[in-house]
Amino acid sequence: MCPPGRKAPRGSVTGRRTARLVMADPVRVTDATDPRLADYVRLTDTHLRRSLEAAEGLFIAEGDKVIRRAIAAGYPLRSMLVADDKLAAIADIAMASMAPCYVVPAVVAERLTRYRVHRGALASMRRLPIPPAAEVLAAAERIVVLEDIVDHANVGAVFRCAAALGIDAVLLAPRCADPLYRRAVKVSMGAVFAVPYSRLPDWREGLAWLRGLGFRLLALTPDPAATPIGQIAADGKMALLIGSEGGGLSPRWLAGADQAVRIPMSRQVDSLNAASAAPIACYLLAPARHDAS
Ligand SMILES: C[S@@+](CC[C@H](N)C(=O)[O-])C[C@H]1O[C@@H](n2cnc3c(N)ncnc32)[C@H](O)[C@@H]1O
Known part of the structure; x- marks a missing residue:
């Protein structure tokens, strides 16, 4: 999937080859251990997630509606992870952002996160300081x-x-x-x-x-x-x-x-x-x- 008027880069979901890399274009990943997916590892492991999210200053939003609300509230997007059959629901967000959008087969999403990602899309967002x-x-x-x-x-x-x-x-x-x-x-x-x-x-x-x-x-x-x-x-x-x-x-x-x-x-x-x-x-x-x- 590529925004209208943009060319798809090498390795993009469309597979068309161009010399130019557009950062916001979705990137297909098929290996659950790919380090680019580290923000999404073992989402059901509360102990791990607490320390990882605090150390990295991130949180996870799930589903396109909630991701849109986080962005509208001013939280910066670090990346998105989406099952390949759900890309259409968040394609506009991916296009509007410079953050990488990783597209994975549903089975890879499940292996990585350790649960079935029903809502299809996950976003890693940057935390902001909590006001006094x-x-x-x-x-x-x-x-x-x-x-x-x-x-x-x-x-x-x-x-x-x-x-x-x-x-x-x-x-x-x-x-x-x-x-x-x-x-x-x-x-x-x-x-x-x-x-x-x-x-x-x-x-x-x-x-x-x-x-x-x-x-x-x-x-x-x-x-x-x-x-x-x-x-x-x-x-x-x-x-x-x-x-x-x-x-x-x-x-x-x-x-x-x-x-x-x-x-x-x-x-x-x-x-x-x-x-x-x-x-x-x-x-x-x-x-x-x-x-x-
Ligand atoms: C599961 S309850 C805690 C029960 C605990 N054994 C107690 O006596 O408060 C959790 C909270 O819900 C609120 N809550 C539960 N039932 C309530 C009731 N009938 N009236 C007012 N607040 C209630 C209280 O603030 C309570 O601390």
């Missing part, structure tokens, strides 16, 4: 604060809900999972690029600092002693604190919040998943912000 929390919160009225959520899918789902339900920013406690990890990016459908976020530098003093910025701190908890969410007035600057999958909010954060708030539940379950509690709370506490049409 104070900058992200400067004009924010409604925020979600995640304490130590470790499941990337939950982090992605919370970002998707935040984008949809009028949340201005997401703040992550220092141990919270990386929103740019592949699974979080995928589950969020690119909302991690749309919702401003930052990390609290200091877990211990984090809530006092937020209160100093004028936020009312609401600790979401299934505790039956907490105030039912329907009784909470949705006004002023509010921070919705959501706890980890296992233990929930830490005792320090529960004690440091202004109010404990619960979503009333049937007594047959102990709690909602964090990613299920978040949209209910956001919907109820940022009501003026939804499109009612």
Whole structure:
């Protein structure tokens, strides 16, 4: 595949021979151990990926829609990897970029990444510096604060809900999972690029600092002693604190919040998943912000 008006280089997918090499033209690769594909190696190995992505300053976006959103948000493209039968879906991106686009047989993609790349296209994107929390919160009225959520899918789902339900920013406690990890990016459908976020530098003093910025701190908890969410007035600057999958909010954060708030539940379950509690709370506490049409 070659852009209209451009000639295909040697080794390109079309196989036509020309003397000129156009950098953005797709490059066919058939060897999963080719070092040019190193950004995409063993995508299901969380341990390896964490260190590789941190060392290289990259993250992986999956599927043409999400790749487009990452680019639109200003993340630079390092390269793309696409199964040969899916090239058409991202050909325009490849043409518009100087980054290499590697075209591989589906079996090579699977051998390299260790999973079946259903969405066909992967992109390696360059990370950008995370802005300081104070900058992200400067004009924010409604925020979600995640304490130590470790499941990337939950982090992605919370970002998707935040984008949809009028949340201005997401703040992550220092141990919270990386929103740019592949699974979080995928589950969020690119909302991690749309919702401003930052990390609290200091877990211990984090809530006092937020209160100093004028936020009312609401600790979401299934505790039956907490105030039912329907009784909470949705006004002023509010921070919705959501706890980890296992233990929930830490005792320090529960004690440091202004109010404990619960979503009333049937007594047959102990709690909602964090990613299920978040949209209910956001919907109820940022009501003026939804499109009612
Ligand atoms: C899986 S729950 C944690 C359960 C933990 N055993 C607890 O008691 O908090 C993860 C997070 O989702 C939120 N959550 C879950 N159920 C909730 C409910 N009924 N009301 C308010 N928040 C809830 C809380 O922020 C909680 O920390």
